[in-house]
Structures are given as C-alpha cells and as structure tokens.
Amino acid sequence: MDLNVNGVPVSTDSDPDAPAVELLRDGLGLTGTKLACGNGVCGACTVLIDGAPGASCLLPTAHLEGRSVTTVEGLDGAHPVQRAFAAHDAMQCGYCTPGFVVEAAAFVDRWRAEHGDVDPGRAAVATAMAGHLCRCGAYEGIYAAVRAACAGEHDDPASAPRPRVEAFEKVTGRARYTTDILPAKRLEAVIVRSPHAHARVGAIDAGDVPHVDLLPDDRTLRYVGQPVLAVAAATRSQALAAAARVRIDYSPLPAVTRPEQARAAGSPLVYASRDERRAAPRSGEGPGLPGRWQGNVRGPSGFGRRQATAVRRLSRAAERGDDRLVTAVFTTSVQVHTPLEPHACVARWDERGDLHLHVSTQAVTDVAEQAARRWGLPPERVHVVAEHVGGGFGAKGRLGVEAIAAAELARICGVPVRLVFDRSEELTDAGSRPGTRTELALLADASGDLAALAVDAHGDGGVSVDTPTALFANLVYGTAPRRLRDFDVVTNLPPGAPFRGPGGAPLLWALEQGVDEMALRLKEDPIALRRRWDGNPKRHALYDRAAALPMWQRRNRGAQSGRIRHGVGVAAANWPYLLNTGAQVELEVREGRVVARAAIQDIGTGSRSVIADVVAAELGLPADRVRVEIGHNNGLKGASSTGSKTTTSIGPAAQDAARRLRRLLGDAPSVAHRLEASEGARVVGGRGRDRHGYLTPVPLGGMAVGRGFAGAVHVAEVEVDTRLGRIRVTRMWAGIAAGRIYSERLARNQCEGAIIQGIGYALYEQRHIDPATGVVLTDNLEDYRIPGIADTPEIEVYFHQEGWEHVNGGGVGLGEVAAIGVAASIGNAVRDATGFRPLDLPIRPDRLLEGMRP
C-alpha cells in the first residue's frame, strides 16, 4: 500500500492489521512516535492523519492507505509550539513530549485559525490535551506553552531561552531512549512469566529456541508475573509465539493474595524456611532493617525515644478517655511507578568480550558495577548507555531482569538482543510503592504539647520485605516519647521497589492527618500547631509564608452544608539529605567549547542543565558554549538518580571543576576568549565535603547521609462535589526548604510534578488484584489511573533558600520532599470541606460517598 509520511511517498507491504505505530517506528525508523500504553490512553503515539491527531497504537496500518501522516519528525522543529514547549520547560523525561507536541501543534493551528492569536485559557487546553498522560506531571509547563503558542508568542524562530539544555531534542523526537535503539541485526526477547501465584517449577522444555533461565535458586515462583525464562527470536511476534510454545511443569502451591489472609493463623507461608526468608527481595533502598519472622509477618523493626514512657502515656490516656488522644488506622494502596518508557535493554557483546548495555536506568554506574560483578568483567569493560531515560521514580535503580535476560541471550546468540517490557509487565512486575496499614496514636498534654506518639506500620509489599515507614516518624516533631514499629506482611504478590520518598509518603498520610485532627481537638490553627511542635527553623519560615497565603487566610471556618464544599488543608514534610560524596565532573575544552562529562543520567529532573548552568555561570560563558555529556559510565565517579541526591552531588562537583578550569585558563572572570587557544585542556572536579561532615562516618556504596533535613509545607485547596463524590484539587501551594536552587525552572517543574503524582496517590492510583488468583487487574493505563492535565490545580512553588550554608554548594535534593506530604494536605482539605476524615487511599468517589453518608 502507498501513503505519504512527512511529505515523502512511502510504499510498504507491512501487516495491514498491525498497529500503525509499528510501521512508523520499526518500519520507517521514526522513533519520535512512542509506544507507551498500547491502549489508546496515554497519547504518546499520536500522529496527524490528514491533519487530525490520531492514536497510532490502535490504528490498523491499513487505514493509512492513501493518507498523509505527519509525525513529530515532520514538524521539523519549526512549529511555534515546539519552541513554546522548550521555552516553558513543558517536559521532564520527554517520553510523552512528541505526542503532546503533535496534538498541540494541531490544536494551536486550529485555534489560531478560528480565534486569532489569543490565549485560549486553561480549560480549552485541558480539553484539547485530555488524551495525553505525562507521568512526570509537567502539566503546568504544558499549559503555559500551549497558551503562549496560541497567543502567537513563539512565532519568532529566534529562540527564547530554553531552561532545559536537551529540550530541542525532546520536542523534535530526536532524543533517543533505550526503546529507540533498534540495531538492524538483532533479536527481540520476551519474558515468560508465572501464571501461578505460588508454584514449584519442574522440567522446562523450550525446544531449540534460544532461552535463558530466570528462576530463583529454589525454582519456586511466588507471584503471578514472576519471570521464569526469556526467549529470543527475530521479531517480537516470533518471540511471543516461541514463548507460547515453551512447556513448563508447574506444581502449584497454596498462596496468599491479601495481607489479612497472610496474617491469619495457619495461612500458607510465602517463605517456608529460613533460607527462603533470607533470599526475599527487598523493596527498600537502605541497608535493610533486621526483623524476626512469625508466619508471613516480619518485624517489628523498632525505633523511638523513651518507648516505654510513650506506651504508658498512651494507654493511660486511652483508659481515661482523654480527648487529646488521637488514634486512627490509615491505609494506603499500592502505587505503581509506571514510567512511560518501560524497562528496556539492548545488550551486545563485542569481539573483545566487552558488554554493551543500552538500558533505561536511573543508575548507569551502579548498573555497570553490578553487571561487571555478575559476568565477571573488569568494570571498564562494561559500557552502559542511557542517553535519555523516560522516567524512573525509583523503579529503575538497579540491574534488572530486562538487562540480565538481554545480556545472557545476546551472549548465547552472538547478536544484539533487545528486551522491552510491555505496559502489562510494567504495571505488574516493574516496581510499586508498597501499600500500608498504619495504626497511629498521638497524645497532647494539658499545654497542648506533644506528649507521646506511637506508629505501627504494616507494609504490603508482596513478596518483598523491608518497607520502613514508621521509622520516619523519628525525624519529626521534637523529642517527645515515641514508639515506632515497622512490620512487613508478605503475600504472593509482585515485589515493591523504592518510589519517590519511600516510606515517607504513607507515613505522612497518617501522621499529618493525625496532627491535623489534634489541631481540631485543641481548636488551634493547624499551621500554628505545627509551628509549635516542629523545631525546624527552615520549616518555620515556610509556616509563616503558608499562614499568610490568601487561601489559608480566607478559608471557610465551621461546618458547610451545601452540595459543593471547599476546604483547605496543610501538611508538612521532612526528608533526609543524601549525597554521593565522591561524585565527579570532568571538563574538557573541545573545538572552542567546554564539554562537561559526568557518570550520571537524566531521568527528567534536568541534570544536564544543572551542570550546564553551574559551569556556564562559573566560567562566564554563554549557554551554547557548554556541552554536557552524560548517560554513560565513563570511569568517573557518578551518582545515581535516586534519593534526591544527584543535584547536590553533581552541582558542587561541576563548580569545583569549573573553578579548576578557570585557574588553568588564567583565572579571568570569563574564559570565553581563552577557549580557542586551550584545546584539550582538561580538569576533573569533585564533590567537596560539607562543613562538619556527615551523619554517616564513612560512605556506604559512595553514599552518605548529610546533616540537616529537607523540608516542605503543602497547602491544598479542594472542591468537593458531595453528590457525585468528586474531589477536585483547585489550588496547591508548595513551600520547599532545600537550600540553594541550582536551576530555578527545572526545580519548579520537579515540585509541580511531585504535586501531580501526589494527587494521583491521593485520589486515583490503586493497583487492584484478583483475590482468587493474584493476577494484577490494573495492568493497563485505562484501569491504572494516573492524573491527566485537567486534574492539575493551579500551582505555586516557593523556595526558601537559606539554612544550608554548611552544605557544599548550599543546596540539597528536593524531588522526594516535594512529593511525600501532598496526599495528606489533600486529605486534610477534604476533612476541612466535608467533616469526613479520609483514612484510606486513594479517596475514590465511592469512598467519599460512603464517608459522607449520614
């Protein structure tokens, strides 16, 4: 059949029933068009068909016959909306960006033709962009970009400043992600996964198809979706067919799929022996806490201060019916990371026996080290590449099964092997934030001070253990007596993984609502109470700002009775400051420019730009004279994009390198005029120590815990439709105390995205399981509901930049602290609006209706 693609006639004999996105990406190499959900939900695959946006993942190829298709590549970087996306930083990881850009280009053209060059306002943009999902939550920038493009503000090709150095690559579809690496001669691999929640595996007959065993040592499968083996074939459909032919002997075992069931006496054991328990996967990112086992329950891991005093005070208060004792049981649902770029790897062994891994990862250096250990190679012979990474949020922190399987198959087959998870795999076995059940008790004394605190948190992380939650209550609200206990309840469900502020988000859902409840009991302003209880001076500055906000000042007082009710809620957050003490940045003068290199990756936070901004400022150079090369393990000491530590690790290293280069080039305020003559000059800068050192005396795996806590205060305004059970977050203010902000627009984008993800956690996101089989039912983006652009409130972000003078560079990470308190601020706002205290996440319409029932 014949069609026209981006102005070029194309003849193809590809499968007319296959989705058009396959022809565009695999057939024509137009990889700007992304395949993310495969279900017509996320919009990443949007292309223009005779000028109208269409979802190419559900469009039969046959329907392109005789038609004119425009992909993001066809816009050629020349459409005003592309410049607008770059200028307003309307992106983070960029994986959804081509889809948004294509849709927005059509909308902007249509709008301007019908209405002239006027701002369409938020609502019209929300309607037009309703079919696109951005997991990073860059919606504020997208609103701004589309509105500005409609108003004609980006017609001039002389480009406005771009806060993000790789913005142009992302808005044109030129940015290459791991899923876009398509070596001509390659095999495609797929993973065969367990259909049983618990089974022992006997014989496996894969015939003569190349395959690799992925079973654990005890050949026991403990959840539906657990990898059994991987097979490779010339195409994905052939690999799927081969996978379907593999014969596996399963001996099913009894399974538990619900925490309540797992805790019951006599229920089947997920781990029957000590050795099995020891091999249980961990969902946390720290060194792991000890815990005793009783059946399927592990724990407690106990923490606290004057625990016996806390327990005594709380039980006496309960006996006397003290009104200043707040107790409640809070639950949170399993939240899935689901980055729009799925887990993916393209593996190749070269003729010297070096291993080359293109992998979608948050940790190029860690993956390289783990791969070197696994395959017995010296580290310099493993070459990891992650040029662009389509989101991670904690799920891509280590060498995963996609890389292990691809590398093993590549070795067996002697050709590159590509393995890309589909959305079902991504939503089933690629990482999730464990659910929790948290019992909270909070006691105030006669003067309204915190007298005692108890938190018992039970993590619901499937087969994984180590879900510290209560632990983080050690870090807040002074030194009052407290008992904090963490338990894991294991089930035959997929394992959890660290997710943006692991443990912090579920703890604050409980604790910050408890504090709010206490303020109600004490008849005290919730901000004023926190200000009294919270000794952190940086957060005091945020409380003062929050208390002065018009939405706080003018909030409703007292009960409301109408159908539509409005409420305002506040929550505070506290989060440890982590860093990689050894992080390095190398600068080299090349062809009149400074090339910066670092062994980091950019998952959407803007790490390239942080380095570029620091180096350009220090050397007095225009932005285009600095080029940043990251996304490789290049022998330098790097930092993983986990634990909110990349910027605070790499920023000072870039500063140090720039100072060294300046000295090398003669110490002028600007080195611009010296660059031509300094070809090849090279320096390496390091992350200098903080004043007073770190809380951890020696770094663990290159990582240290620094002194001080990052802080945040969120104020949420909601509108609740009590008839139809709908909650809309209308406004959100975020005060962030993380010290110096390296790149303001990018930092703001992070905080805005954190709010979007927090709204998802609060209102929509929930992994559902079939209780009978343990199958994940929400294995598509239709049933697993993440926020869209129309769910975005108006957001204001305030940065309090003082208080981190002891830190080299003056600033710490903010990606996590900006996220973890959001849900609690919404819960408190719902309570303020309705009188109903939501205890369970997400606050679905049915739960609100139930809670509002008289």
Add this chain to the structure above:
Amino acid sequence: MNLPSTIRAAADTLRDHGGQARAGGTDLTARAGIGRTSGPFVDLRGVAELRGSERRPDGSVRIGAMTTIAEIAADPLVTAGHPALAAAAARLATPQIRTVATLGGNLLQRNRCWYYRNPAFSCHQSGGQGCPARTGASLYSAVIDRGPCVAPHPSSLAVALLAYDATVRTHRLGVVPAARIYGDGDDPTRDHLLEPDDVLIEVTLPPPAPSEGWAHHRAAARAAAEWPLVEAVARVGRDGGRLTSVAVAVGGVARVPLRLPEVERAVLRDGEAPESLSAAAARVADSCSPLADNGYKVELLRATVLEVLEQALAAPSAKADVDTPAREG
C-alpha cells in the same frame, strides 16, 4: 484483510468467509493485542454508503455507521437537534481516539471488564464459562444484575441514542429501535445481538423536539478520559410550563444501556419539585443488586440521575433549531 465497497459485499464476505467487520479498528486492534480476536477483518472503510450524515425530509437525522465520533460531536445537525448525543460524543475516550473511532464501532464495541480484557482469565465473554468478576474484584461491575455476566455496557453513544428513541438499520435486521441490538443483557457471551455476518448501516434520530431541556453527565474520578462509573442522559419536553415528556437513559450500570421508565413516569406524574425529583431518582435502587465492591453505584446512579434531571429541567428550554435548513452531510 478484505476491503469491500458495498454493504452487500461486506455482508456476503462475512457470511461466506467469516471474520469480523472492522470500522475504525480501535477496539479490534486493542483486543488483537491481548489475543481476544484474531481476525480476519473485513474492513468497512471502502463502503461509501456507511459515511456521512443528513437530514431527511421528515426532519429525522441519519448518521452513517462509519461517521467518526469527532464528526458527530461537531456536526451542526446533531449539536442543534440532538445535543445530548453531541455531548456524549465530545466527552468519550480521548480526542485522538475520537478522530478515528466510529459510531458503529462505539455501539458494537466489546465491554471493558478487566477480567475479559486480561488473557489470564477465561469467562463467558471469552468463550469460557463463569464470571470471575462476580466473585472477584467487582468495583466497576454492573449493579443492575440481570444475567450471568456483570460487565457494564461500554457505549456512551448508545445511552444518548436510547434517550432520543433512535433507531438503527442493519443489513439483516432492517430498521429496529436502538435498544433491540442489545436485548435485555441475559446473553453473557456477547455485548450486542448482531449476527457475525450482519453490518450496522446507520442510525436514525427522530426529528428534533421543538423545545426541550437536556443534560448529559459522566460520573468519574478524574476530569476527563476515563470510563464513567455511571453515565446518564435526560431530556425533558415542555408545553408552556407543563412537562410533557421525560426520557432518562443510563450507562455503566447494567449489561446493556437502559432507559429508566419508572423514573420517567414518576417525574411526569409527580412534577419537578425537589422532593419529587429525589423520590423519582431514588426509584433506581429498586432494580439494583450490588456485588461485594460496587454498592456505591446504587447511590451514584441515584445521584447521577438526579443530576441530569435537575440540569435538564433547569436548562432554559433550549429551542431546537428546526427551521433553518442545515448543511447536508
């Protein structure tokens, strides 16, 4: 793939060679991806008779089955005379689905039950036995339970067509009321009653009522692009101040889209005072029999029905534009 150019040729091909008719292909492509259909497909895009919309001499409006959702949402004939259909079209799915998905495909799509859509399960709908949703995760299941399967019917347009007393014409059935192609929902193996070799040709909307209020609402958690938990359309006709007709249709709650005659009668009988409307809407509870997780749909159905009734009654008797000749489709 087969590409007939007439309805007869399409129907004959389906009869003689089997396979499935394909309109926009969005649902078929999605289901092919999870092994719920394998073709072969008889592609209808070459059949000119299935396209376009027009006003007939009697004032009724014909919409060809291959008309896209986006075309319906923007069609002046529909927005003027049958605005609830235009609203339902404008709000369903996403903009980039609406440009390719069609009227016929929307009416004949398969259900969205997360058990049916997951290859790990077998059920009545996928050629097996039983309904895992009934005893499993039933949060989104039908609450008006009239048969072995509890997957709610997914078509938003069907809800509006029922409210407008629309008819459909198929190759084998001829012209029948829209509700006829769904039956009463007691067949758990299918989402519509068309035979595999039948072809949906067109929908006919009766002439627009001269003066009526209308409302459409989708109840969902997120603002857009979400399958509704409950969906409803109401139309009310007036003669001066007097209510002369009430139509209420709902989706998301039963195996088939439903009219609610008992609610309609109650409103006509008892009038539009707030207590009367509440009592009328509360009648929906009589037909509900919730499962473990979907009890909220009883309340949400009542609330959504009340919502569309109130809105339709409050609407300034939107005078349908019946006199101006509209552009022929």
